[in-house]
Amino acid sequence: MSDFTPGQRWLSESETELGLGIIKELDYRLVTVEYPAVEEERTYAINNAPLSRVTFDVGDTIRTGDELELTVAEVNELNGLKVYMAHPAGETDNVQPVPETLLGHTLKLNSALDRLLSNQLASNRWYELRVDALNAHCQQQQSRIQGLRGPRIDHIGHQLYIADQVASRYAPRVLLADEVGLGKTIEAGLILHQQLLTGRASRVLVVVPSPLVHQWFVEMVRRFNLHFSIFDAERLEALQPETSIKDMLAQIIEEERLGEEQGEAPANNDNPFLSEQLILCSTDFLSECDIDQLASADWDLLVVDEAHHLAWSEQHPSDSYLRVETIAQQARGLLLLTATPEQLGLESHFARLRLLDPDRYPSLEAFREEQSHYQEIAQLAGELHDQPDWDSALVEKAKALLPDMEITPDARDSVLAELLDRSGPGRVMFRNTRHNIAGFPLRHVHGSPLPLPDEYRYDQDEELEGHLHPETLYHDDRWCTLDPRVTWLEQFFKQHRHDKVLVICASRHTASDLHAHCNYKLGMNIAMFHEDMDLIERDRAAAFFADDVDGAQALICSEIGSEGRNFQFAHHLVLLDLPLNPDLLEQRIGRLDRIGQREDIQIHVPYFEGHAQEVLFRWYHEGMNAFEHTNPAGHDIYLRSRDALEPLLSSDPEYTAIDALVADTRVIADELQTLMETGRDRLLELSSCDTDRADALRDELAQADAQSPLPFMQRVFDRYGVDQEEHSDTAVILKPGPHMRDAFPGLPDEGITMTDDRATALARDDMQFMTWEHPMVTGSLEMILGENRGKAAVSLLKNPRIKPGTLLIEAIYTVESMAPRYLQADRFLPCTVIRHLLDANGKNISQAISHEGLSQQCHKMDKALSRKIVSSQKTLLEKLLKANDVAARKEADDVVAAALIAMREEQNHELARLKALQAKNPAVRDEEITALEQQTAQLEKLIGDAQCQLNAVRVIVAAGE
Structure with a gap:
């Protein structure tokens, strides 16, 4: 039990933020403490009060209630209260008495040494947790794959390579143009995640077509833990301040007055787009909003998906293109996503590159001239890469482009690297295709013709929707009892009772009726997934389907099931109907056809004979081979065959007409495929994925996965x-x-x-x-290291080989630069832990035993005994730790010096590389070089100013066995 006296100053161990307390009242079992700094009181049980007595010794600095700082010269005690004889610094003759009741009400005990000497002690476990958090924080900063470990993605080489190449740049401006199914959204998410985590970006605007807003939102949350705010007209209206006419007139007058006085218009501080850091909006919203207000919101990165929809011509650029251009001109970085970079024509391709860098691509005419020579270079790069031996003609062609290099097969890598540097568009564009990416499964289609029920025979004037999806004309689930597809599906489930089956149909009503019929009338274990379910319900349904022990055998989805979800653990796909859009068909198959799929994909299509469904099946399968192979030209094929296709879908088709449609479609598909293969860009493929670097990234990430948090x-x-x-x-x-x-x-x-x-x-x-990059983990590290708990502790050491009463001090120092995150100073000087273990003579014996080995022998010590030890050894502890600060700072100086050398070498090498590359390839922007030079100058100063501080200290007393 502590001896309390009214007027004494005590500190709450659990709520140090309350400041310095003063004992107000006592009775036989309770003590009341007043905390004047926060104007609050606390009442504690006397025998269990979480309070520490605050006293000062000769030489300490105290602060009075009127903020006067004095140095203690003598300490007296009167009726249980301390009276300090103190003087202002440097005025030893001006000594004055300061009763502890007149001390100031705030007390700064943030440093580990202050907390130790003032007996603000934590438990041994808190101390060890803090040290482990410090080590974890340092290890994460030292990682070379920072930003790539956290996302919920598979380790796919080309995606990791692109993210690694782009995200490390200052304000990247690139076109991500991977073929359908190769993961452009994943690549963009990786770049965003890494840029945000490393501080290179903080404000991001993502613009996507309206149907993809939900998909992007979900992908960013689920895969990258990035929580975007969706902006639409309703949200924007809600953010607008309510202003009366009188207020509006007053604001206009004030703005005009300020404009006249300052010679410029005042800044708009009410921009609603500044209310969030990460904003997601649709292209429809973009076409209606105040584009100048949106563009002026200081974006670090602008991301535009499906960028090929931005129509442009020299005479008549579309409004959507101009609006994106307005934002792109002010945003520092820009990511454009499209799966069809050149299929829509050279003019359209130029328009997107012009958004990325108008200085590099000033005119369409100049671009045409450049492209006319570029195809020869791309073809040469492909030959140099593919041919094991180079004949004299190939060597001469290479010499004509690289006259200053030795052209031999032994120098293949350096020759290709130089060719890519001088001519490659990889600085501004990345495009991978299935030609150069392995790992995709085979696809097999199984068509099942079924008789058309009489109830499904409609007049030709029925809308196309009724012909494609006849069951939707019923308002209840009666159709399930008469539809042969349902009977077929029942038999299919029985035949594949041990397989996971994904079923996709166009309508949510179809999915809901079918689910009810299979679940409740047939007693099957089936899950359902459609747009009327909220996000949590959909997650639960997907999880139920994914569970391979007690989960659902099948998942019946509406069309939303083909958007953004990954069901690659299944390899049976049933298409109860077929979409008219070839891209939508590819999206459906793409839920299973993904890199990492371990089985061939079996696509099952039950369709009605002599019906629109048979027309679509044969058009897709025989005409363009869309089931068993991806077809990037699918949309163009549809546009060129639509006039012949659609009439057959709304009538009873003659088989001769279907045969003619299939034959014509096959001709169109072959023609477009030949054009695309002819235009295949080998140089771009080579610059879009370095397999060696990609493999190294995958290996590093696999090792990181093994180090679970x-x-x-x-x-x-x-x-x-x-x-x-x-x-x-x-x-x-x-x-x-x-x-x-x-x-x-x-x-x-x-x-x-x-x-x-x-x-x-x-x-x-x-x-x-x-992962170590998950917000819960990073937030926990920030929380632990931002608190004072664990900074000081006293432990009992049980080791029979150490003499009882031996005193040891474990001091944990950190060396860290206080640089802004966007400079990424931690690449060169990550937070570094320096550990010293001192004996009673101040000798550092940390090499004798590690922190982990010591912690295994350290045990809890009674709090009262801990305080007595610190109080009795206060002078020695302070002397040893202050003397050791000199040694720690010297060790820190060596760390800082090594960091400066590494920084100068890497930054100067990169600067020289960029300048040399710019002379050969104008895709390197002046802004990148200027930013690198400024970054180097800032890093030089901030790393040089890095501080070494004592972050945690543990006093250890040996007790024998």
Whole structure:
């Protein structure tokens, strides 16, 4: 029990933010403490009060209530209260008495040494958690794959390579043009994630076609933990301040007055687009909003999906193109996404490149001239890459372009690298195709012709929708009992009872009726997924389907099932109907046809004979081979065969007419395929993916996956009161516990399920993927390191080989530059931990035993005994630690010096490379070089000013066995 006296100054151990307290009242079991700094009181049980007595010794600096700082010269005690004889600094003759009741009410105890000497001690576990958090923070900063570890994605080489190449640039401006199915959205998300995590970007605007807004929103949240705010007309209106006519007139007058005084218009501080950092909007919204207001919102990155829809001509650029151009001119970085970079014509391709860099691409005429020579270079690059031996003619062609190089097969890599540097468009454009990317499964289609029920025979004047989806004309599920497709599906489920089956149909009503029929009337284990379900319901349905133990055999989806979801754990796809849009068919198949699919994909199409469904099936399969192979020209094929196709869909087609349609379609498809293969850009393919670098990235990420944060986080959960419940071998359920004092980063009230296994995370959209880059983990590290808990501790060492009473001090220092995140100073000087273990003579014996080995022998010590030890050894502890600061700073100086050398070497090398490359390839912008020079100058100063500070200290007392 502590001896309390009214007027004494005490500090709350659990709420140090309350400031310095003063004992106000006492009775036989309670003590009341007043905290004047926050005008609050606390009442504690005397025998268990979480309070520490605050006293000062000779030489300490104290602060009075009127903010006067004095140095203590003598300490007296009167009736249980301390009276300090103190003087202003440098005025030793001006000594004055300061009773502790007149001390100031605030007390700064942020440093580890202050907390130790003032007996603000944490438990041994808090100390060890803090040190582990420091080490984890430093290890993450030192990682060369920072920004690539956290996303919930498969390790696909070309995607990682593009992200690694683009995200490391200052304000990247590139065209991502991978073929359909190769993951442009993933690449864009990786670039965004890395740029945001490393501080290179903080404000991002994403513009996508209206049907893709939800898909993008979900992809960014699920895969990258990036929470975008969707802006539409309603949200924009809600953000506008309500202003009366009187207020509007007053504002106009004031703006005019300020404009006259300052000679310019005042800044618009009410821009609603400044209210969020990450904004997602549709192209429809873009066409209606105040484009100048949107463009002036200081964007670090603008992302535009389906950029080929931005129509442009020299005489008549479209309004959508001009609006994007307005933003692109002010945004620092720009990502354009399109799967058809050149199929829509050279003019359209130029228009997109012009958005990226108008200085590099000033005119269409100049671009045509450049492209006329470029195809020869691309063809040469392909020959140099593919041919094992180079004949004299090939060598002469290469010499004509690279006269200053030795052209031999032994120098193949350097010759190709130089050719890419001088002529390659990879600085502004990346395009991978299935020709140069391996790992895709085979696709097999199985058509099942079925008789058309009489109830489905409609007049020719029926709308096309009724012919393609006859069941939608029913207002209930009666159609399920008469539709042969349902009977076929029932038999199919029975034949494949051990396989996962994805069923896609166009209408949510069809999906809902079919689900009810199979589940409740046939007793099958089937899940459902459609747009009328909310996001949580869809997640649960997808998770139920993904569960390979107790999950659903099949998932019946409406068309939304073909948008953005990954069901590659299944390899049976049933298309209950067929879409009219070839791109939509490819999207459906793309839910299973993905890199990483381990089985051939079996596509099953039940269709009605002599019906629109048979026309579509044969048109897709026999005409353009769209089921078994991807067809990037599908949309163009549709446009050229639409006039012959659509009449057959709304009538009883003659087979001769279907045969003619199929034959004509095959001719069109072959023609377009030949054109695309002829225009295949080998130079661009080579610059879009360096397989060696891609493989190295995958290896590094695989190693990072093996270093799970879960063991560390489980200790964090225990310390902060988060309830943990085992879900499975690879997952855990987290919920706010009854003793959780404050909100925990990233933990919703309803709880969350997390897994640290990438395969599980890819299969289970309902689970969060825990990595060292997950917001919950990074938020926990910031929370632990931002608090004072764990900065100082006292432990009992049980080791029979160490003499009882031996005193040791473990001091943990950090060296860190206080540079803005966007400079990425941590590439050269990541937060570095310096550990010293001192004996009673001040000798550093840290090499004798590691922190982990020492912690295994350290045990909890009674708090009262801990305080007595610190109080009795205060002078020695302060002397040893202050003397050791000199040695720690010297060690830190060596770390900083090495960081400066590494920074200068890398920055100067990169600067020289960019300048040399710019002389050969104008795709390197002046802004990149200027930014690199400015970054180097800033890094020189900020790394040189890096500080070494004591971040945690533990006093260890040996107790024998």
